[in-house]
Amino acid sequence: MRYAMAIDTLKCVGCSDCVVACQTENNVPIGYCRDWVVEVTEGTYPQLALENRSERCCHCENAACVRCCPTGASHKEEGGIVVVTHEKCIGCAACIQSCPYDARYTHPDGYVDKCTFCLHRVNEGLKPACVSVCPTKCMYFGDLDNPESEISKVLKNRKWKLLIPEAGTDPKLYFLV
Amino acid sequence: MREEIIISGRMNKGVDPILHAWGWEIAVYLFLGGLAAGLLIYAGFYAIRNKEKNFFTALKIAPMFVPFFLIVGLMALFIDLHHKLYFWRLYTTIHLNSPMSWGAWTLLVITPLSIIYAVLNLKTVFPQFNFSNKYIQYLSFTIEKTEDKTINWNWKFKWMRDLETFLNKKKLILMWALLIYGIILGIYTGILLSAFNARPFWNTSVLGMLFLVSGLSTAAAFIMLISKDHEEIKWFSKIDLAMIGIELFLIIHMFMGFLASTQVQIEAARMFLGGQYTFVFWGMVVFMGLLLPALLEIMELRGYKINHRFAAVLILLGGFILRFVIVYAGQSSRYLY
Numbered sequence: 394m395r396y397a398m399a400i401d402t403l404k405c406v407g408c409s410d411c412v413v414a415c416q417t418e419n420n421v422p423i424g425y426c427r428d429w430v431v432e433v434t435e436g437t438y439p440q441l442a443l444e445n446r447s448e449r450c451c452h453c454e455n456a457a458c459v460r461c462c463p464t465g466a467s468h469k470e471e472g473g474i475v476v477v478t479h480e481k482c483i484g485c486a487a488c489i490q491s492c493p494y495d496a497r498y499t500h501p502d503g504y505v506d507k508c509t510f511c512l513h514r515v516n517e518g519l520k521p522a523c524v525s526v527c528p529t530k531c532m533y534f535g536d537l538d539n540p541e542s543e544i545s546k547v548l549k550n551r552k553w554k555l556l557i558p559e560a561g562t563d564p565k566l567y568f569l570v
Numbered sequence: 571m572r573e574e575i576i577i578s579g580r581m582n583k584g585v586d587p588i589l590h591a592w593g594w595e596i597a598v599y600l601f602l603g604g605l606a607a608g609l610l611i612y613a614g615f616y617a618i619r620n621k622e623k624n625f626f627t628a629l630k631i632a633p634m635f636v637p638f639f640l641i642v643g644l645m646a647l648f649i650d651l652h653h654k655l656y657f658w659r660l661y662t663t664i665h666l667n668s669p670m671s672w673g674a675w676t677l678l679v680i681t682p683l684s685i686i687y688a689v690l691n692l693k694t695v696f697p698q699f700n701f702s703n704k705y706i707q708y709l710s711f712t713i714e715k716t717e718d719k720t721i722n723w724n725w726k727f728k729w730m731r732d733l734e735t736f737l738n739k740k741k742l743i744l745m746w747a748l749l750i751y752g753i754i755l756g757i758y759t760g761i762l763l764s765a766f767n768a769r770p771f772w773n774t775s776v777l778g779m780l781f782l783v784s785g786l787s788t789a790a791a792f793i794m795l796i797s798k799d800h801e802e803i804k805w806f807s808k809i810d811l812a813m814i815g816i817e818l819f820l821i822i823h824m825f826m827g828f829l830a831s832t833q834v835q836i837e838a839a840r841m842f843l844g845g846q847y848t849f850v851f852w853g854m855v856v857f858m859g860l861l862l863p864a865l866l867e868i869m870e871l872r873g874y875k876i877n878h879r880f881a882a883v884l885i886l887l888g889g890f891i892l893r894f895v896i897v898y899a900g901q902s903s904r905y906l907y
């Protein structure tokens with residue numbers, strides 16, 4: 394099993410509902426966020442191209458954060474979801490330094506925090522909060538190893554890109570273009 | 571035109587707008603770690619080669635400072651941890667992929683070893699301390715009192731005397747251990763940073779060597795600073811000159827590597843070639859901390875009357891600023907957008 398997420402940049406309107414849903418679902422402390430929306434504008438008026446991307450931890454296959462963590466607090470759960478065990482984390486920030494996507498932050502309680510792909514929901518067969526709340530249904534979540542899964546199909550039929558794959562972490566957050 | 575903005579607003583503390591997960595604590599730790607490593611390497615190296623007579627400061631006095639440097643460095647590191655009560659988790663596992671993990675284990679070995687070596691040297695370094703001194707009086711718990719109120723360093727308990735004899739017999743092993751662990755510690759401080767592929771400025775294997783050599787150079791400067799033996803000072807100022815030469819080569823080597831690499835590394839180098847770090851780096855680290863002291867040392871070796879302490883202080887300062895610049899610049903260099 395290899396969980397991944399795909400975001401349709403052509404459908405996303407940048408409403409940031411995913412950000413709020415995550416903050417509510419995961420009790421993210423005020424002033425912090427685990428996901429965020431980037432808007433890219435290209436061209437000159439009236440010839441403008443717009444791309445909206447909902448971004449978060451990419452749950453990298455070759456996760457630099459897991460490699461650099463001295464205690465094993467950052468680790469991979471089944472399905473390749475990268476999570477931090479709070480009781481093992483010493484708050485050294487090595488993982489923050491090693492993430493090319495700046496997807497992590499130090500929680501005010503001291504441990505390091507980030508997107509978990511809503512592991513607690515996934516374990517119950519639900520989709521991550523951001524995916525299930527998106528009003529344009531532009532996000533897909535599922536198992537890459539299952540050819541019948543929604544995400545496998547959409548990645549087969551659409552053009553997609555990865556963010557800074559040259560950083561070498563083999564990210565699993567796909568952007569449909 | 572191309573414009574990228576985070577429209578949902580992201581201001582995670584310590585991450586936005588510019589990454590600042592590590593501050594002065596890490597720089598202080600890297601500096602002290604490098605200095606301690608250098609001192610232990612010299613002590614180990616010259617003890618193994620039986621140079622006790624020639625280099626009394628390097629072999630006996632300077633190592634007394636090492637436990638102090640290491641402990642202050644570790645304290646700085648500890649201050650930097652955000653989940654402090656869980657720090658013992660470092661020692662429930664070992665991850666060879668994580669430099670921080672094996673670095674933590676290295677420190678767990680080298681700190682006690684350096685303390686042992688310092689204690690074994692007490693007898694030689696402080697042969698006649700006055701017992702009436704009120705701080706030294708506390709030592710009478712473990713040391714036998716003498717008639718004339720000087721310290722004899724005769725331990726009160728038999729097991730302590732036995733231990734001392736045992737350790738003195740195994741001193742050669744101890745010195746080899748200090749030499750090897752000193753080298754590991756010296757390189758580790760650089761590898762710690764170079765292992766982060768997400769920060770292009772750190773992501774160069776030159777950094778391990780650069781920190782080791784800078785550690786050796788600051789350690790030589792420290793020995794020059796506290797030594798009173800002219801021959802020893804002269805010798806260490808020669809070593810220091812060699813280290814400065816290697817350091818300058820490594821710095822050029824590092825920037826050549828950056829400029830011949832990918833866009834992110836070219837941009838990382840640009841921070842130092844006209845960018846925000848140009849002055850601190852070339853002015854304060856390279857000129858004030860390397861070239862100027864090198865010049866002073868050369869002039870002194872040629873017979874001019876210059877106080878060697880001046881060059882030594884400049885080198886220590888330069889090494890200190892170098893760690894700061896690298897810790898901060900690395901966090902400003904990135905892959906993103």
Ligand code: SF4
Nearest residue numbers: 450451452453458492
């Ligand atoms: S995006 Fe960053 S935090 Fe997430 S798995 Fe990759 S390296 Fe780790």
Ligand code: SF4
Nearest residue numbers: 462482483485486488
């Ligand atoms: S901050 Fe926590 S999760 Fe991150 S590397 Fe350190 S111990 Fe691991």
